[in-house]
Amino acid sequence: MSVVFTFPGQGSQEPHMLRSMPRHPVIAGTLQEASDLLGEDLLLRDTEDALRSTVAVQVALLVSGVAAARALQAEGARADWAAGHSVGAFGAAVIAGSLDFPAALTLVKLRGELMENAFRQGYGMGVVLGIPQQKLENIVARTFSREEPVYLANYNAPDQIVVAGSVQGIERVLATARQEGARKAERLQVSVPSHCRLLEPVAAKLADALKQVPFRKPAIPYASNRTGRTLLDPEAIREDLALGVSHPVRWHEAASLLVERGARLFIEMPPGRVLTNLAKTAFPSIRSVSAADSGLKTCCILANRFKAND
Template sequence: MSSAFLFPGQGEQYPGMLHDLPAHPSAAAVLDEISAVLGHDVRAHDDERALRSNASVQLALFASGVAAWRTLDALGARPDYVAGHSIGSFAAAVAAGALALPDAVTAVRARGHAMETAYPHGYGMGVVLGLDERTVTRLAEQAGRPAQPVYATNVNAPRQIAVSGADPSVDRLLALALANGAAKARRLAVDVPSHCPLMAGPEQELAAVLSRLPLTRPRIPWAGNRGGRTLRSADAVREDLVHSVAHPVRWHDATSVLHERGVRLFVQVWPGDSLARLARAAFPDARATSMRAGPPEHILQLIRRVVSA
């Protein structure tokens, strides 16, 4: 049996999340290294005011993921696979050894700035529970307007579909979803239309930045966002990171591939536990947990049990 670390994306942020990280020298060292690249303390990106900025949210989530992973790694808790949802894929790329931390900071900063600049207001995301991708796509076509498009985007589970677009159309789509039998339909704490064609411009800007950064073959197999496959080459990781902006995240496909490859322990790295809950629901024969469930030493014990099983 194998283990996988899952790095979350937007929606898991909360004020103080960088200050709530495990009190370990490795975590502090990561935050200091990121701060040196930024030219200011990254810890300032996790207060309530800063988290109103999409660019700050992305930096804070990335920093928390890498700092938490480095703590686990220092303790000897090492996974067989890694995967990251949206911005979490950059932290996963660092953990896999495909992208150096300073270069990842450069890419994440550029990504967040490009996305926020392109759509400073009037756009966002929602999520529909209880309807499949085909149905949500049909409802998006009904809800959208020529000047206010909306799209079905991330497939987090077979019946948990994210939507992205102009605020009025997102709201119309969520109302239509409820009228058509959705169990829930609500807005997400994301104020840009991620993972849809509206992000073609920011995706091109990120592609230009990543083309100048060196990537290496991942030491740990890395599950991609776009195709739901485990990637083992630097070029494949680079391409998937680029497509993390304007293309849907096929999260259920990615975790299903990991499960097929023998993963029976899914660990969500800091913060939150939404990815752990998705894995728990999708794979009843696997253990799924998060760092919020206990100290880092608890994760180490779980991985040792998986290795010895």
């Protein structure tokens, strides 16, 4: 039975997420490595105020995910696939063995800066739960305007979809969704309209930066959250990391494919449990755990147990 390491995206961040990570020499070493590469103490950059910055959030998510996955590997836990949600794709590429951590750190910092500078105000994201995809697509189509655009951005589950665009457009979509039976429809604490065509200029600049970075064939398959497919071609992974910022996240498709191919244990890297909860709801027959909740030791025991039953 196969194991997947999953890496969460923006929205999972928590104040003090780095300094509250488990005490482990590999985690401490990764935090120090990242601080040295960036020329700043990252433990001073995960406060509530600091995490209002898209750059700080994305860097912290990359570092926490890679640090935890490295610690699990050091303790003998092995994954058969790596999958990341949004910026978590960079952590997945590192742990899959396709991208070096220093390069990923530089790229994620640039990604955050480009996204933050592209839209200073008036844009964001919102989440809708409890209505079918087709119904929400119709609401967005009726609501869309050039002046106040809104797009479908994250297909997290059949009845959990995120929209992105102008704040006014999002608010109209959320209000209509509530009127038409949504269980929940609210704005997210995100100031950038991620995963829609508004970020095509960001994707182009990111692609230029990615061209300067070497990629290798991964040791384990990398699951694309953009296409919902697994990738082994280094150039395909390079392209995926560039285009992911301006294309919808098809997380449910990617997770469904992995389950179809035999994945039976999903281990989510810190922080949070967003991906864990999605998997528990969508795939009740598999095991899904959060390293932040269960701890490294329990995750290692589970990973080894599932691997022993292959």
